[in-house]
Amino acid sequence: MDINSVKEQARLKMKGFCGACKVCDGNWCAGQVPGMGGTGSGSSFKNNYESLKNIKFVMKTIHDSKNPVLKSKIFGKEIDFPVLGAPITGTKFNMGGGVTEEEYCIDVIEGCKKSGTIGMIGDTGDPACFEYGLKAIEKNNGYGIAIIKPRENSEIIKRIKMAEKAGVIAVGVDLDGAGLVTMKLFGQPVGPKTIEDLKELVRATKLPFIAKGIMSVEEAKMCIEAGVDTIVVSNHGGRVLDYCQGSADVLEDIVKAVGDKINVLADGCVRSGADVLKYLALGAKGVLVGRPLIWGSIGGRVEGVEVILNTIKNQLFQNMILTGSQDVNKIEKTIIKK
Numbered sequence: 001m002d003i004n005s006v007k008e009q010a011r012l013k014m015k016g017f018c019g020a021c022k023v024c025d026g027n028w029c030a031g032q033v034p035g036m037g038g039t040g041s042g043s044s045f046k047n048n049y050e051s052l053k054n055i056k057f058v059m060k061t062i063h064d065s066k067n068p069v070l071k072s073k074i075f076g077k078e079i080d081f082p083v084l085g086a087p088i089t090g091t092k093f094n095m096g097g098g099v100t101e102e103e104y105c106i107d108v109i110e111g112c113k114k115s116g117t118i119g120m121i122g123d124t125g126d127p128a129c130f131e132y133g134l135k136a137i138e139k140n141n142g143y144g145i146a147i148i149k150p151r152e153n154s155e156i157i158k159r160i161k162m163a164e165k166a167g168v169i170a171v172g173v174d175l176d177g178a179g180l181v182t183m184k185l186f187g188q189p190v191g192p193k194t195i196e197d198l199k200e201l202v203r204a205t206k207l208p209f210i211a212k213g214i215m216s217v218e219e220a221k222m223c224i225e226a227g228v229d230t231i232v233v234s235n236h237g238g239r240v241l242d243y244c245q246g247s248a249d250v251l252e253d254i255v256k257a258v259g260d261k262i263n264v265l266a267d268g269c270v271r272s273g274a275d276v277l278k279y280l281a282l283g284a285k286g287v288l289v290g291r292p293l294i295w296g297s298i299g300g301r302v303e304g305v306e307v308i309l310n311t312i313k314n315q316l317f318q319n320m321i322l323t324g325s326q327d328v329n330k331i332e333k334t335i336i337k338k
């Protein structure tokens with residue numbers, strides 16, 4: 001099984017939902033939420049793609065970075081490369097039902113673990129989705145992370161406790177899910193959080209707490225004030241607010257302002273090792289990969305997820321050699337030009 005056969009299988013099984021396009025830039029699926037696309041005009045998904053694409057590498061070939069180090073540490077765990085599986089839900093209404101919710105969670109959690117990294121599970125209007133995710137994590141001895149929708153705090157804390165019971169590595173909230181159409185469809189109340197709300201959530205657990213969906217320096221600083229362990233610079237794959245900046249547009253300023261006080265991860269259009277390296281050069285400690293894991297699961301189940309991640313890992317290794325980068329934990333800003 002290689003990445004082309006995984007994508008081909010996914011394309012066949014996701015007819016009408018995803019083109020598994022050669023260039024996954026948000027054009028084919030624009031406006032498809034529910035579905036695989038970005039919301040409205042699809043511009044926020046496209047901006048993730050464009051802002052990354054416009055960053056170019058400075059090639060370097062006279063150096064001794066022959067065997068770059070890809071290992072890093074996150075939430076106290078050593079991972080083989082700094083790429084985590086993003087939380088994703090809604091196999092039926094977003095992906096066309098090529099796998100069940102239960103199968104998807106197992107594929108991602110196990111596929112990530114087998115590739116030497118950590119997968120996340122998400123939350124949606126159907127409460128069963130979160131439970132399937134926790135079951136997959138429990139089956140893998142707690143090796144996974146749970147991201148909960150910005151429900152009422154009492155509902156979030158209930159789910160944090162369930163996640164703790166499953167033995168998860170970390171918990172968090174996708175704050176950018178505050179106005180999600182898919183939650184509305186299920187009649188589930190979600191909304192924005194105040195700093196006080198966030199403080200209450202951080203206090204509710206001893207686990208590292210993640211705030212996913214931070215796109216400004218101001219809100220990154222608020223997360224520090226609330227005691228958040230890690231932020232994910234993300235516009236939710238362009239699915240929540242049309243005409244949003246791309247993650248790569250805002251990441252560098254956020255890292256400059258808060259990078260020494262809080263862990264900063266990023267996501268949006270990570271499709272290759274080059275994309276990972278660009279986000280690392282902008283200052284991220286690691287990245288999340290979303291849609292490609294859907295192709296992996298639907299196109300090749302656990303092995304498909306592994307194929308996707310291992311391909312990205314190998315590309316990252318090659319690209320580090322060609323930019324003279326020795327260690328993923330010390331990527332120089334000078335390897336890129338905007």
Ligand SMILES: Cc1cc2nc3c(=O)[nH]c(=O)nc-3n(C[C@H](O)[C@H](O)[C@H](O)COP(=O)(O)O)c2cc1C
Pocket residue numbers: 035036037048086087088089090094095121122123124147174212234235236237238239267268269270288289290291292
């Ligand atoms: C179909 C679909 C479902 C998603 N569901 C969730 C979710 O339940 N929770 C969440 O935090 N993010 C969710 N996301 C956002 C991803 O976690 C991630 O931020 C985004 O997909 C990254 O962009 P990429 O797909 O371009 O890599 C979803 C994304 C997609 C495409």
